[in-house]
Amino acid sequence: MKKLLLAAIMLAPAVLPIHAQDAAPRSTSTRATAESLMRAAKPTLELDTTMSAEQFATWRKKMGEGMARIMKHPAAPVAAPVKVAEAQRDGYRIERWISYPLPESAVAFYVLIPNGVTAENPAPAVLCIPGFGQTKELVAGERQGNFDLVGEPDSVLRKAAMAVHFAKEGLVAVSVDNPSCGELSDNGVADYVTSSRFLLEIGWNYLGLASWQDKVILDWMKTQPEIRPDRLIVSGFSLGTEPLMVLGMLDDSIYAFVYNDFLCRTRERALVMNKPNQNGARFFPNNDEHLIPEFLTTFDFPDVVAALAPRPVICTEGGMDRDFKIISKAYEIAGAPENFEYHHYAKYADPANRQYLDSLPNGLDRNEFFRLANVDSPNHYFKLEWIMPWLHNLMAKDKK
Amino acid sequence: MKKLLLAAIMLAPAVLPIHAQDAAPRSTSTRATAESLMRAAKPTLELDTTMSAEQFATWRKKMGEGMARIMKHPAAPVAAPVKVAEAQRDGYRIERWISYPLPESAVAFYVLIPNGVTAENPAPAVLCIPGFGQTKELVAGERQGNFDLVGEPDSVLRKAAMAVHFAKEGLVAVSVDNPSCGELSDNGVADYVTSSRFLLEIGWNYLGLASWQDKVILDWMKTQPEIRPDRLIVSGFSLGTEPLMVLGMLDDSIYAFVYNDFLCRTRERALVMNKPNQNGARFFPNNDEHLIPEFLTTFDFPDVVAALAPRPVICTEGGMDRDFKIISKAYEIAGAPENFEYHHYAKYADPANRQYLDSLPNGLDRNEFFRLANVDSPNHYFKLEWIMPWLHNLMAKDKK
Numbered sequence: 103m104k105k106l107l108l109a110a111i112m113l114a115p116a117v118l119p120i121h122a123q124d125a126a127p128r129s130t131s132t133r134a135t136a137e138s139l140m141r142a143a144k145p146t147l148e149l150d151t152t153m154s155a156e157q158f159a160t161w162r163k164k165m166g167e168g169m170a171r172i173m174k175h176p177a178a179p180v181a182a183p184v185k186v187a188e189a190q191r192d193g194y195r196i197e198r199w200i201s202y203p204l205p206e207s208a209v210a211f212y213v214l215i216p217n218g219v220t221a222e223n224p225a226p227a228v229l230c231i232p233g234f235g236q237t238k239e240l241v242a243g244e245r246q247g248n249f250d251l252v253g254e255p256d257s258v259l260r261k262a263a264m265a266v267h268f269a270k271e272g273l274v275a276v277s278v279d280n281p282s283c284g285e286l287s288d289n290g291v292a293d294y295v296t297s298s299r300f301l302l303e304i305g306w307n308y309l310g311l312a313s314w315q316d317k318v319i320l321d322w323m324k325t326q327p328e329i330r331p332d333r334l335i336v337s338g339f340s341l342g343t344e345p346l347m348v349l350g351m352l353d354d355s356i357y358a359f360v361y362n363d364f365l366c367r368t369r370e371r372a373l374v375m376n377k378p379n380q381n382g383a384r385f386f387p388n389n390d391e392h393l394i395p396e397f398l399t400t401f402d403f404p405d406v407v408a409a410l411a412p413r414p415v416i417c418t419e420g421g422m423d424r425d426f427k428i429i430s431k432a433y434e435i436a437g438a439p440e441n442f443e444y445h446h447y448a449k450y451a452d453p454a455n456r457q458y459l460d461s462l463p464n465g466l467d468r469n470e471f472f473r474l475a476n477v478d479s480p481n482h483y484f485k486l487e488w489i490m491p492w493l494h495n496l497m498a499k500d501k502k
Numbered sequence: 503m504k505k506l507l508l509a510a511i512m513l514a515p516a517v518l519p520i521h522a523q524d525a526a527p528r529s530t531s532t533r534a535t536a537e538s539l540m541r542a543a544k545p546t547l548e549l550d551t552t553m554s555a556e557q558f559a560t561w562r563k564k565m566g567e568g569m570a571r572i573m574k575h576p577a578a579p580v581a582a583p584v585k586v587a588e589a590q591r592d593g594y595r596i597e598r599w600i601s602y603p604l605p606e607s608a609v610a611f612y613v614l615i616p617n618g619v620t621a622e623n624p625a626p627a628v629l630c631i632p633g634f635g636q637t638k639e640l641v642a643g644e645r646q647g648n649f650d651l652v653g654e655p656d657s658v659l660r661k662a663a664m665a666v667h668f669a670k671e672g673l674v675a676v677s678v679d680n681p682s683c684g685e686l687s688d689n690g691v692a693d694y695v696t697s698s699r700f701l702l703e704i705g706w707n708y709l710g711l712a713s714w715q716d717k718v719i720l721d722w723m724k725t726q727p728e729i730r731p732d733r734l735i736v737s738g739f740s741l742g743t744e745p746l747m748v749l750g751m752l753d754d755s756i757y758a759f760v761y762n763d764f765l766c767r768t769r770e771r772a773l774v775m776n777k778p779n780q781n782g783a784r785f786f787p788n789n790d791e792h793l794i795p796e797f798l799t800t801f802d803f804p805d806v807v808a809a810l811a812p813r814p815v816i817c818t819e820g821g822m823d824r825d826f827k828i829i830s831k832a833y834e835i836a837g838a839p840e841n842f843e844y845h846h847y848a849k850y851a852d853p854a855n856r857q858y859l860d861s862l863p864n865g866l867d868r869n870e871f872f873r874l875a876n877v878d879s880p881n882h883y884f885k886l887e888w889i890m891p892w893l894h895n896l897m898a899k900d901k902k
Binding site: 128129130131132133134135136137138139140142143202204205206207208209210281282285286287288289290291293296297299300301302303304305306311372378381382383384385386390393395396397398399 | 528529530531532533534535536537538539540542543602604605606607608609610681682685686687688689690691693696697699700701702703704705706711772778781782783784785786790793795796797798799
C-alpha cells in the first residue's frame with residue numbers, strides 16, 4: 103500500500119489521465135470527451151457506395167424510416183388550409199392561405215399562380231423554403247410585413263424572390279416561413295433558439311416542426327386542381343435545405359429538388375471546427391435550431407442527398423468533391439446518373455482552385471473550414487444562373 | 503368559389519389565426535406554439551398525493567425506471583479509480599483519486615478522511631457535488647488549480663467548502679467536479695453549453711454524463727473499507743442538486759440527501775418566466791446544461807424529491823409551500839413524515855413574508871419569479887446553520 107502510494111505520487115502531474123491499462127490517452131476536458139463520443143458515433147446509415155441497386159433501394163427505405171423516427175411528425179389529421187386574401191401581380195395571381203399544422207398554431211403561406219394556369223390547365227409546382235432570417239414575403243416578392251398583400255409588391259425583383267422567379271417560368275410557386283421568423287416570430291423577434299429549446303425539452307426539435315409545417319402545405323398542394331401532383335419540386339435556400347432533405351426522405355412522390363447551399367458533412371464540421379478563440383474558448387458551429395438529437399449519428403447531409411436518388415437534384419453552391427463523388431456514385435447505383443447536377447461557387451469553378459481532401463483536419467476556424475470546403479460565403483445567394491437552365495431541361499425532358 | 507373568397511377576404515386581418523372549427527385562439531408565434539405544446543405535455547409521472555403506500559412504492563419504482571431511461575448511463579464496466587496523491591490537513595487526510603467513467607475520459611476527485619477513521623473504524627460518508635462555476639478544490643478547501651495538493655490548503659475555510667465541514671464532523675467526504683468546469687474545463691474555459699451540445703447531438707445530455715461520473719464515484723465509495731456503505735449521504739449545492747436527484751432515483755442504498763438550493767417546478771418556471779425584455783425578446787430561464795429532453799415531460803423537481811421518500815432529505819433554501827406540502831404528504835404516505843425537513847430563506851422565514859400561490863402567473867421576469875417563489879438569491883450559499891444540526895440528529899438517531 104505504502105509503496106504503491108509513493109509510486110502513485112511520483113507519477114502525479116496535475117492532469118495525469120492515463121489508466122494503467124490505457125492504450126490511448128484520456129482527456130480531462132468534458133468537451134473533448136463529448137467530442138470523441140460523437141467521433142465514435144459514426145452514422146449508422148452512412149452510405150456504402152459498393153451497394154447493389156437492390157441494396158440501395160433497401161437502404162433508401164431505411165433512410166426514410168430513420169428520418170421519420172427522428173422528425174416525430176404528428177399522426178393527427180390537420181384542418182384544411184383556408185384562403186384569406188389574394189391580389190393580382192405582373193404575370194401571376196398571389197393568394198394568402200392559412201394552414202393549421204397543430205391545434206395550437208396557424209401558419210400562413212402564399213401561393214403564386216401564373217396567368218393561364220387553371221384546373222383545366224394545371225402546372226408543375228414548387229415549394230419554396232427560405233433561409234435563416236428570410237421571410238415568405240421576401241421569397242414571394244412582397245413587401246416585408248405586408249401579410250395581407252395590400253397595395254404594391256416589392257419594388258425590386260430580388261434574387262431571393264425564388265417563388266416569383268419560378269412563377270414567371272410557369273410554375274405554381276408556394277412560399278413559406280420557417281418557424282420562429284417572419285410572421286412566425288415571437289413579439290416581432292426571430293427567436294429560433296428559444297423556440298428550439300422548448301421543442302427539445304418535450305423531445306421534439308426545430309427541424310421536426312419546420313418539416314411538419316412544410317409537409318402539411320406540400321400535401322395540400324397535391325390536392326389543388328391547378329397543380330400537377332406528379333410534378334412537385336422542393337426548393338430550399340440555406341436553412342431551407344434542411345426541411346427539403348426531410349421532405350425528400352419522407353415523400354417519394356416529390357419530383358425534383360433545388361438544394362441551394364454548399365453541401366458538407368455537418369457532423370465532420372462540428373468535429374473539426376474547434377480552433378479556440380483568443381480566450382481559449384471553442385464553440386459549436388451552429389445554434390440550437392440545428393440541434394436534432396441523433397440526426398448526425400444516423401446520417402449526415404451527403405447521405406440524405408444521395409438517398410434522394412434517382413430523383414433530379416441540383417446542388418448550386420459546391421462543397422467538397424469527395425462528397426459529390428459519393429452522391430454521383432449513388433445516382434449511378436440508382437440508375438439515373440444524369441439526375442444529379444452540382445455546381446461549385448464561381449471562385450472555385452476552376453478545378454485548380456479547389457481543395458481536394460478526403461477528410462478535414464482538426465483545429466479549423468470558420469474561415470479555414472470554408473476555404474477547405476470550397477465555400478465562398480460572401481456569394482451565398484439563390485443561383486438563378488444554374489437553377490433556371492436546369493429547370494428548363496427538366497421541363498423539356500418532361501415534354502418529350 | 504367567388505362568394506367564399508369574398509367572405510374570406512372580408513375577415514382577413516394580417517394575423518387571423520382562427521380556424522372555423524376552433525374553440526381556442528391559435529398563435530402565429532412559434533415560441534408560443536412550442537410553449538403550449540410543453541404546457542400540454544404534463545409530466546406523465548406527476549405525483550398523486552392520494553396514492554396508497556402500495557401505489558406510492560409502485561410509483562417510486564416507475565420514477566427510477568423513468569430516470570434511468572432519460573439518463574442513459576453506460577452499461578460497460580469501468581476501470582477502478584487510482585490514487586495519485588495525498589496530503590495531511592488539519593484533522594483529516596486528503597487524497598486525490600482519478601476515476602475512469604468512460605474510455606475517453608479521466609475524472610479526478612478528492613477524498614477527505616478524518617483522523618481516526620480506518621478500515622477498523624469506518625465512518626459514514628458524503629458525496630459533495632458543487633454548484634455552477636464551482637470546483638472540487640473549492641468544495642474540498644484546497645487552492646484553485648492545486649490539483650496535486652502541493653503545499654498548503656485554502657487560507658480560509660469557506661462555507662462552500664462543504665467536504666471540509668463534513669470531514670470535521672467525522673464523515674469521509676468526497677468532492678467532485680461537475681462536467682465542463684474546473685479540472686474538467688476545456689482549455690481552461692468552463693464550457694457547459696458547448697459540451698452539452700455535443701452530448702445532445704448524440705442523444706445524451708449533460709445531466710446524464712454528470713450523474714454517471716458521480717455514480718461511478720459513489721459506487722466506488724461503497725467499496726472503501728473506511729466507509730460505511732449503508733451510511734452514504736449525497737449533498738448537492740445548486741447545480742449539484744440535479745445529479746443528487748438522479749442518484750437518488752437510481753440508487754435506493756443512499757441513506758440521506760442534502761438539497762441545498764431553492765426547490766421549484768422547473769417546468770412551470772419555464773412556462774411563466776416569459777416577460778419580454780425591452781427589445782421584445784423572451785428567453786428560456788436556463789442554459790443547455792439543463793436541457794434534458796423529456797425530463798420535464800416525465801416528472802418535475804418536486805416529484806423527484808418526493809420520490810426520495812422515505813429517506814431523510816433536507817431542503818435548505820425554500821421555495822413554494824405548495825410544493826413542500828406535496829412532498830411532506832409523500833413522506834406521510836411513505837410512513838416517514840419526520841424524514842423530510844425544509845427551511846425557507848431567512849428573508850421568508852416568517853410565514854407572513856411568504857407568497858402562497860397554487861400556480862405562478864404568466865409573464866414573469868427573473869426577479870418577479872424569485873419573489874413569488876420566496877427565493878432570496880443574493881443569499882444563495884451552503885446553509886451550514888441548517889445542515890449541521892440536521893446531520894447531528896441524523897447521526898444521533900443512528901446511535902440509538
